[in-house]
Amino acid sequence: MTIRLAATKYRQGDRDCRAGGTSDRRPPAAPEKSESATEMSTKVTCTHIDDLITSGTVNLLQSTDAAEHMARCKHCRGLARVLLNIEEEPVPLESRVKRIQAMMGASLQPVRPLAPARFFLGACAIIFLGVVAISVAPSGMAGWAALNGVQRIAVFATLAASAVLLAVSMIGQMVPGNKYALAPTLLPIAVLTVLMTILALTFRPREELAFVRNGLACVRNGLTFSIPAALLFWLLLRRGVVLFPQSIGAAVGGLAGLAGFSVLELNCPNVNVFHIVVWHWGVVLICAAGGALIGAAVEYRHWRNPKTG
Numbered sequence: 494m495t496i497r498l499a500a501t502k503y504r505q506g507d508r509d510c511r512a513g514g515t516s517d518r519r520p521p522a523a524p525e526k527s528e529s530a531t532e533m534s535t536k537v538t539c540t541h542i543d544d545l546i547t548s549g550t551v552n553l554l555q556s557t558d559a560a561e562h563m564a565r566c567k568h569c570r571g572l573a574r575v576l577l578n579i580e581e582e583p584v585p586l587e588s589r590v591k592r593i594q595a596m597m598g599a600s601l602q603p604v605r606p607l608a609p610a611r612f613f614l615g616a617c618a619i620i621f622l623g624v625v626a627i628s629v630a631p632s633g634m635a636g637w638a639a640l641n642g643v644q645r646i647a648v649f650a651t652l653a654a655s656a657v658l659l660a661v662s663m664i665g666q667m668v669p670g671n672k673y674a675l676a677p678t679l680l681p682i683a684v685l686t687v688l689m690t691i692l693a694l695t696f697r698p699r700e701e702l703a704f705v706r707n708g709l710a711c712v713r714n715g716l717t718f719s720i721p722a723a724l725l726f727w728l729l730l731r732r733g734v735v736l737f738p739q740s741i742g743a744a745v746g747g748l749a750g751l752a753g754f755s756v757l758e759l760n761c762p763n764v765n766v767f768h769i770v771v772w773h774w775g776v777v778l779i780c781a782a783g784g785a786l787i788g789a790a791v792e793y794r795h796w797r798n799p800k801t802g
Contacts, residue, residue: 537562542569607733610664616729617660621752624722628756639762647695648758655684656751663726663744667733677740681747681781688754689774696766708772711757715776719753723780738788738795746784750777 537558545559563570640648662680665671675683701707726745735741753776761773 539566539569542566542573607668610661613664613667613729613732614660617664617726617748620722620725620729621656621660621748621755624718624725624752625755625759628718629759634759636757636759636761636763639764640758644695644764647691649755651688651691652751652755652758655688656748659684659744659748659751663730663741663748664733666735666737666741666744667730669734669736677737677744681743681785684747684751685774685778685781688777689770692770692774693766696764696769698767699763699765701763701765701768704768707763708768708775711761711763711768711772712776712779714760715750715753715757715773716779717753718756719749719776719780722752723749723784738791739785740788742784742786742788742791743781744784746787747777747781749784750780753777753780 539562542559542562563573637645658675658680662673662675662677665673666677723745726749730741730745754773757773757776763769
């Protein structure tokens with residue numbers, strides 16, 4: 494008899510006792526004339542057994558009235574039997590406990606404390622800006638020169654805010670138990686949506702003859718810088734604990750994609766809205782989706798074979 498089944502039967506017995514005095518369905522016998530009102534009021538019910546069980550099974554065993562009640566009530570008797578059997582379970586041998594402790598101690602290794610979040614945030618900034626700086630050195634920032642003042646503010650302010658949010662989310666996921674102001678699974682989607690909306694509102698359509706050829710060249714250039722940035726971000730994250738590879742993969746990919754997007758906005762002089770939304774923004778989408786897919790594959794591998802985690 495399990496504890497749940499015993500508790501259910503006990504509660505049913507309690508209702509029976511309150512209705513008829515005991516758990517038996519037989520009508521209560523008429524009290525003898527010699528029994529006083531005081532003796533009638535001291536009879537033990539299922540509620541009293543409940544109080545005795547709460548205070549400890551020792552009190553339950555020492556009570557004569559409780560023993561008499563359990564002799565009549567099969568529900569209380571069954572529950573008491575289950576509780577007594579649990580307390581009488583054998584205690585592991587001391588030698589076995591020591592052997593388990595030795596096995597656990599052999600696998601324990603000292604761990605270096607994790608650096609503060611501001612350290613990792615600074616490292617992310619160095620990686621991001623370093624990748625962008627390397628890309629713009631030989632080209633002379635032709636894309637920056639093609640943008641007007643409003644476009645520069647709108648695009649790069651959105652880029653900076655998106656990069657900071659993704660970096661903070663990524664770093665927060667390195668430490669188990671952190672609380673997030675924004676859900677890590679929804680943040681990359683929100684960043685992509687806001688960025689595409691700003692681009693669509695800031696730029697205007699322009700005639701472009703080689704739309705696909707120019708676009709594929711920009712995607713190739715963007716990924717050329719996004720992939721190394723993603724690898725550097727991942728090496729940084731390995732110092733923490735990655736519990737949800739899919740969400741943190743999307744954050745890493747999105748942040749690396751923003752680095753590639755920045756490279757394109759600084760170097761590409763094409764300001765056609767369709768070119769920017771499809772190809773430049775597409776670099777961020779490809780990187781975020783790729784990071785999420787890689788993280789999902791890691792989660793699936795851990796699910797199939799937990800020993801690899």
